[in-house]
Amino acid sequence: MATFVTLVNFTDQGIRAVKQSPDRFEAFKGLMEKMGGSVKAAWWTVGSYDMVVVCEGSEEMATAALLTVGSLGNVRTQTLRAFDETEIRNIIGQMP
Template sequence: MATFITLASFTDQGIRNVKDSPDRFVAFKGLAEGLGLSVKAAYWTVGNYDLVLIVEGNEEAATTLLLKTGALGNVRTQTLRGYSEQEFRRLLDKV
């Protein structure tokens, strides 16, 4: 199962409605689960990004989730494919 680390920044719309952010996260989590994904963690942060999400599942479902989320207009995202130590060691075996 692939791990995706998403860094999200509030748009102008998202920050205007920041008090709704926890409820938006609950909806995000429900959508993720409906697509067969598992939300492993969510952290609201300060700095360059406002939210960090860790999601596990397949790439197609994760891409669908992020496109649907982005279309709502509250956040812009940057997503990284994460590898555990074991996964990375397997990749290195092929190098």
């Protein structure tokens, strides 16, 4: 499974309902599990981003899950594909 680090910002709608954020996150975890992925970690943060979420799943599934969440209007996301040491060694090993 691929690993994704998602940087989350609340929209105006999302921050107005910030007290519901933990419940929305629980719904997101359920969505990820239903779609065959998983949430490995999540943190609410201060600074440039409001949350950081680490998920695993296929690229197609993760994209569909994040588009689904984004379409609800509470958050905007930036997602980074992450590689562990073994994965990056394999990728580097394929370089000419």
